[in-house]
Amino acid sequence: MTGEQNGPLSEASIEAMVADAVAAIAAASSIAELKTARLAHSGDKSPLALANREIGRLTPDAKREAGQRMGAARARVTAALAEREAEVASAELAATLASERVDVTLPVSRTPQGAIHPITGLIDELSDVFVAMGWEIAEGPELEAEWLNFDALNIHGDHPARGTTDTLFVEPVTAHQVLRTHTSPVQMRTMLDREPPIYVVCPGRVYRADEFDATHVPVFHQIEGLCVDRGITMAHLKGTLDHLARSMFGDITTRLRPNYFPFTEPSAEMDLECFACHGASVGNPELDCKTCRNEGWIEWGGCGVVNPRVLRAAGIDTDVYSGFAFGMGIERTLMFRNNAADMRDMVEGDVRFSRSLKGEAR
Structure with a gap:
């Protein structure tokens, strides 16, 4: 466990990374913002991904413990992303349906104009x-x-x-x-x-x-x-x-x-x-x-x-x-x-x- 106690693989460090990720995901109010949060906290250059690379430097016993801890942390971030994505997609769909609502009482043309593709x-x-x-x-x-x-x-x-x-x-x-x-x-x-x-x-x-x-x-x-x-x-x-x-x-x-x-x-x-x-x-x-x-x-x-x-x-x-x-x-x-x-x-x-x-x- 040498180098892990106070390093990026420590329990406190990983918990802080997860907390930052969950907070950024929760703050995303659109699919675009959620994509940005995903790249920042779950992408190849995210803090969790960079910390995960440090596992290879640990002893075999330490690798097992750090790997389990890191796997649980990344699973929490993935779950938060999936949950927030469903919420944001539902909200955007509702907003789109509201903005594109058709007033069926308005007069319409009976012969709509077409066009060559x-x-x-x-x-x-x-x-x-x-x-x-x-x-x-x-x-x-x-x-x-x-x-x-x-x-x-x-x-x-x-x-x-x-x-x-x-x-x-x-x-x-x-x-x-x-x-x-x-x-x-x-x-x-x-x-x-x-x-x-x-x-x-x-x-x-x-x-x-x-x-x-x-x-x-x-x-x-x-x-x-x-x-x-x-x-x-x-x-x-x-x-x-x-x-x-x-x-x-x-x-x-x-x-x-x-x-x-x-x-x-x-x-x-x-x-x-x-x-x-x-x-x-x-x-x-x-x-x-x-x-x-x-x-x-x-x-x-x-x-x-x-x-x-x-x-x-x-x-x-x-x-x-x-x-x-x-x-x-x-x-x-x-x-x-x-x-x-x-x-x-x-x-x-x-x-x-x-x-x-x-x-x-x-």
Whole structure:
């Protein structure tokens, strides 16, 4: 027990930590305040967590006693959190119901106005940009063969994206079918079905094993483009994406930043100049831009020259033809254009969200 009697593992110290935690939890009057209290008194850097790390320095007998004491203390804090969370959630629900109460005596419109969903509206607008340039719109199945989703795109079997932590496989797994993780298989299907020149853009729904939070959803939308023709270079890609960026965001500065993707070589990320600070926050300690995190640029999507292995997998002569490909998230584009902070608004089906944008992305 050496070092424990008056240290952070003493009964008095632990009791004081628990008392502080219980007091902070009881004082929390909202879910946000309760979250702050949880991090402060139950998180990895809380006093109890830091004290718990000291157990390893004790003798075996002292470890047992200190561990039991610490376990009981953390259980009390956890119980207090659960109890207060139930109380706060109930109070917030009651307040929400009271504030959103509808006066049923007020006159209402018998024909409420609907709206095209903003995602649908943006897909149509993006498609129009490419149709105006002479491109075609291509579609494909959402349940896709694993070969088309990965192997044909030079994504080998040991690539992390092929794990169940990223990809949704359809049982039986031996059938080698997945819910497509991108719309790139549509590009491969197009190359297998026709001869170059090929100019197609592929908007559609894709699936990932992601969390459901403000910036991630397991089902979202992408738009990807593919050009295969004679003499295609990175310059053609840059010109196409600059035109798309101006069509979506007006007069905006872009850049291509080197990156790596298995299906393109060379590869790049397309960045947009920050809409909020226009790069003024870079190196300026007086400015704190939440949009670009003081980097001056915002990542929009990936692109590059089509890897010759992908063209050969589709039976295209790489001595004659080359191409470029690109892809970006439609939800991400919508968030950029409307300063939307929560991606969940786009999938929860609240017609008020669609009406606020009237089916438009701008």
